[in-house]
Amino acid sequence: xxxxxHASLFATILSEHGPQILSAWxxxxxxxxxxxxxxxxxxxxxxxxxTVLELLSTAIAGGLDAASPNYGPLRDxxxxxxxxxxxxxxxxxxxxTFVFSLKQPLFEAVSAAEAGDPSTVxxxxxxxxxxxxxxxxxxxxxxxxxxxxxxxxxxxxxxELSTPVVKLWDGILALPLxxxxxxxxxxxxxxxxxxxxxxxxxxxxxxxITGVPTVDTLTAQHLLKTVSAARLMGADCIISGIRPQxxxxxxxLGVELNVVSKATLADAFALALKRVGRTVVAVKARELPAx
Amino acid sequence: xxxxxxDRMEVRSSDDxxxxxxxxxxxxxEVGLSLVDQTKIVTAASELARNMLDYGGGGVTxxxxxxxxxxxxxxxxxxDTGPGIADIELALKDGFTxxxxxxLGLGGAKRLCNEFSxxxxxxxxxxxxxxxxx
Numbered sequence: 229x230x231x232x233x234h235a236s237l238f239a240t241i242l243s244e245h246g247p248q249i250l251s252a253w254x255x256x257x258x259x260x261x262x263x264x265x266x267x268x269x270x271x272x273x274x275x276x277x278x279t280v281l282e283l284l285s286t287a288i289a290g291g292l293d294a295a296s297p298n299y300g301p302l303r304d305x306x307x308x309x310x311x312x313x314x315x316x317x318x319x320x321x322x323x324x325t326f327v328f329s330l331k332q333p334l335f336e337a338v339s340a341a342e343a344g345d346p347s348t349v350x351x352x353x354x355x356x357x358x359x360x361x362x363x364x365x366x367x368x369x370x371x372x373x374x375x376x377x378x379x380x381x382x383x384x385x386x387x388e389l390s391t392p393v394v395k396l397w398d399g400i401l402a403l404p405l406x407x408x409x410x411x412x413x414x415x416x417x418x419x420x421x422x423x424x425x426x427x428x429x430x431x432x433x434x435x436x437i438t439g440v441p442t443v444d445t446l447t448a449q450h451l452l453k454t455v456s457a458a459r460l461m462g463a464d465c466i467i468s469g470i471r472p473q474x475x476x477x478x479x480x481l482g483v484e485l486n487v488v489s490k491a492t493l494a495d496a497f498a499l500a501l502k503r504v505g506r507t508v509v510a511v512k513a514r515e516l517p518a519x
Numbered sequence: 520x521x522x523x524x525x526d527r528m529e530v531r532s533s534d535d536x537x538x539x540x541x542x543x544x545x546x547x548x549e550v551g552l553s554l555v556d557q558t559k560i561v562t563a564a565s566e567l568a569r570n571m572l573d574y575g576g577g578g579v580t581x582x583x584x585x586x587x588x589x590x591x592x593x594x595x596x597x598x599d600t601g602p603g604i605a606d607i608e609l610a611l612k613d614g615f616t617x618x619x620x621x622x623l624g625l626g627g628a629k630r631l632c633n634e635f636s637x638x639x640x641x642x643x644x645x646x647x648x649x650x651x652x653x
Contacts, residue, residue, distance in 0.1 A: 441561075446569060446620065481562065481624075
């Protein structure tokens with residue numbers, strides 16, 4: 229028996245025994261706890277099962293290759309199901325079980341229909357296994373991909389969120405750095421700072437590294453490059469937030485930051501104000517009692 | 520000298536360098552190193568792990584909590600099967616780099632540790648062991 233006629237055998241079985249297969253499948257899903265978490269309603273699961281089964285019976289008439297174009301609509305539906313489950317917080321195995329649990333009902337339907345011919349049943353079981361495995365793996369792939377997309381999106385958000393350039397005063401900018409300064413983020417940091425220097429016509433930029441846990445030679449190099457670029461644009465940089473342990477470590481490393489640095493952002497701001505010819509005084513200084 | 524715990528970590532990307540740093544910091548806290556010593560060993564680990572990635576094509580980091588009598592400490596082993604270091608003395612010299620860095624990492628890492636040894640054969644790989652005691 230050729231694959232082609234196998235396909236037509238499956239198509240006949242699916243159209244004749246569709247309702248039984250559907251109920252057997254959804255029973256299996258329920259018994260394996262697909263609804264247990266309460267994230268999925270029964271009606272929703274039923275609709276998904278029915279749609280998948282309908283599309284499968286249409287697709288299967290044209291062959292058993294899950295990658296062929298006639299499986300396109302089915303793959304789209306499975307991708308949707310998979311994506312929505314990734315969002316709902318299902319595990320990959322829970323998501324794949326949705327497809328894999330269709331195997332048993334199909335086996336049963338085939339054995340019932342071809343009870344007199346064990347060799348046909350054996351080959352049919354093999355074909356079903358291959359087909360459902362391919363579809364199941366596809367679901368996992370989509371699941372994985374949608375998780376990865378989420379991670380990449382979050383990485384981008386983190387990269388942008390953690391590098392705000394704030395204006396402290398006319399001509400004075402501050403860049404509070406937080407976290408690891410790996411090269412990709414340093415690029416974003418540098419661009420943000422240089423653009424803000426132009427936009428705000430800043431004379432002084434304070435780079436605060438209080439939130440950077442480790443300053444190694446690569447971090448230092450990135451900082452120095454940022455400082456040199458800012459200098460080329462006519463802005464002076466002050467580095468602040470160098471904690472005692474970081475200072476000691478940098479000395480041992482032999483890194484020299486040829487740039488003005490201060491222990492705290494407040495000190496750096498005071499220096500910056502002095503440079504632009506301003507000072508901070510207490511409002512009632514003159515009214516304070518003498519002595 | 521006895522080893523209490525040992526973590527083995529692959530270093531294949533710059534994310535792995537971050538993970539090595541975090542693990543070394545966690546172990547350093549466990550050993551009870553002071554904040555300055557924690558920072559020193561974490562920075563050394565960062566330098567050596569990145570060297571391994573940039574010049575050795577990636578490798579394996581082993582983080583061990585060791586004790587020698589009453590003393591406790593952290594020992595780090597960095598092993599790669601990269602091109603090796605032809606002239607170790609030159610590589611340790613400040614300002615020397617075969618890449619585009621500052622050339623301070625290897626020498627700096629040595630200064631940040633209590634014990635430091637390099638074992639390298641050109642064409643076979645490099646093994647660096649460093650330790651920081653409490």
